[in-house]
Amino acid sequence: MASSTSVFRKLTCVLLICMMACAPLAQAAVSCGTVQSSLIPCLPYVRNNGAGAVPPACCQGIASVNNGAKTTPDRQAVCECLKKLSSLVSGANPAIIAGLPGKCKVNVPYKISTSTNCKTVK
Numbered sequence: 001m002a003s004s005t006s007v008f009r010k011l012t013c014v015l016l017i018c019m020m021a022c023a024p025l026a027q028a029a030v031s032c033g034t035v036q037s038s039l040i041p042c043l044p045y046v047r048n049n050g051a052g053a054v055p056p057a058c059c060q061g062i063a064s065v066n067n068g069a070k071t072t073p074d075r076q077a078v079c080e081c082l083k084k085l086s087s088l089v090s091g092a093n094p095a096i097i098a099g100l101p102g103k104c105k106v107n108v109p110y111k112i113s114t115s116t117n118c119k120t121v122k
């Protein structure tokens with residue numbers, strides 16, 4: 001198991017990458033940093049291949065991000081951020097990540113996948 005320092009460094013790197021990648025989307029109401037911090041509670045579930053129950057804080061984070069993306073540009077920005085974040089979680093099963101909204105009973109209007117074309121999200 002990774003030390004807390006190692007996990008903190010990885011999360012910091014993910015946050016910095018998201019901030020740089022989403023900089024052109026700065027006008028969106030939901031920043032990539034907000035998305036990332038809201039979904040940190042999902043990491044243990046995703047890294048454990050979906051074993052056990054989804055943590056309530058993970059579902060709260062998914063709902064919060066989804067509810068905060070009220071406009072098309074917001075939803076597209078969140079989609080792009082989720083694509084980037086899902087590709088950065090090493091060893092994660094993409095199906096587990098894509099299934100999180102359903103497990104949390106949150107209706108996200110697109111599939112969370114690295115292959116999603118976020119420009120088509122309305």
